[in-house]
Amino acid sequence: xxxxxxxxxxxxxxxxxxxxxxxxxxxxxxxxxxxxxxxxxxxxxxxxxxxxxxxxxxxxxxxxxxxxxxxxxxxxxxxxxxxxxxxxxxxxxxxxxxxxxxxxxxxxxxxxxx
Amino acid sequence: xxxxxxxxxxxxxxxxxxxxxxxxxxxxxxxxxxxxxxxxxxxxxxxxxxxxxxxxxxxxxxxxxxxxxxxxxxxxxxxxxxxxxxxxxxxxxxxxxxxxxxxxxxxxxxxx
Numbered sequence: 001x002x003x004x005x006x007x008x009x010x011x012x013x014x015x016x017x018x019x020x021x022x023x024x025x026x027x028x029x030x031x032x033x034x035x036x037x038x039x040x041x042x043x044x045x046x047x048x049x050x051x052x053x054x055x056x057x058x059x060x061x062x063x064x065x066x067x068x069x070x071x072x073x074x075x076x077x078x079x080x081x082x083x084x085x086x087x088x089x090x091x092x093x094x095x096x097x098x099x100x101x102x103x104x105x106x107x108x109x110x111x112x113x114x
Numbered sequence: 115x116x117x118x119x120x121x122x123x124x125x126x127x128x129x130x131x132x133x134x135x136x137x138x139x140x141x142x143x144x145x146x147x148x149x150x151x152x153x154x155x156x157x158x159x160x161x162x163x164x165x166x167x168x169x170x171x172x173x174x175x176x177x178x179x180x181x182x183x184x185x186x187x188x189x190x191x192x193x194x195x196x197x198x199x200x201x202x203x204x205x206x207x208x209x210x211x212x213x214x215x216x217x218x219x220x221x222x223x224x225x226x
Contacts, residue, residue, distance in 0.1 A: 031211065031212055033213075033214075035216075040218060041218060042118075042203060042216040042217050042218040042219050043158075043203070043216040044216075045213055045214075048211060048213060050211050056211070058213070090157055090158070092158075092214075094212050096212065097209065097210070097211045097212045098209065098212065099144075099145065099146045099165070099207040099208055099209035099212065100146045100163065100165040100207075101212060102148055102150075102160040102163055103150075103158070103160065103212075103214060104160075105157035105158045105159070106157050107155075107156060107157045108156075108157050
């Protein structure tokens with residue numbers, strides 16, 4: 001298996017609290033991505049990173065921020081969690097920016113905001 | 115923009131039946147096309163891919179052909195097994211940091 005782990009696997013948090021999800025990889029891949037998975041929407045890109053300290057927004061970035069201080073770690077922060085951010089969050093990695101490379105996914109974090 | 119449209123699920127088949135899951139796309143630029151599979155409680159796994167027109171991707175008995183003229187990438191398998199029960203996602207990438215656009219997923223249930 002590719003070395004990509006997400007933590008925590010499950011989390012319940014209260015509305016208005018900050019939450020940080022972690023993605024850790026041991027593959028030394030340059031490109032990392034955060035997606036959220038919701039019924040009827042498939043997976044939607046939140047943020048991505050193309051190197052240490054290099055990040056950019058995806059299509060659903062409002063209310064989220066990211067940081068990448070080391071190649072192996074990509075953190076997703078919900079600044080003030082809302083019920084609409086209840087979702088399953090997936091991290092993915094890729095060794096190339098070329099269009100013909102696929103992703104390797106982590107196992108996901110199920111987040112519930114109450 | 116880029117988008118992927120998949121057939122609505124769930125799809126329920128008997129073991130050994132023929133499977134087709136339809137996928138069409140719109141893209142700015144020349145995309146690569148992918149099928150990913152998600153088993154219950156797990157992340158997505160790359161199943162197969164095709165990077166240019168008329169290419170056929172194949173893996174584990176699944177196949178899909180890149181049809182540029184019909185902007186389609188339908189997934190097929192000749193004889194499904196109970197172990198194929200999962201959610202299948204069609205996806206595309208046009209480059210630019212490899213941002214991938216996913217369809218909504220199609221759930222497949224195979225009954226013995």
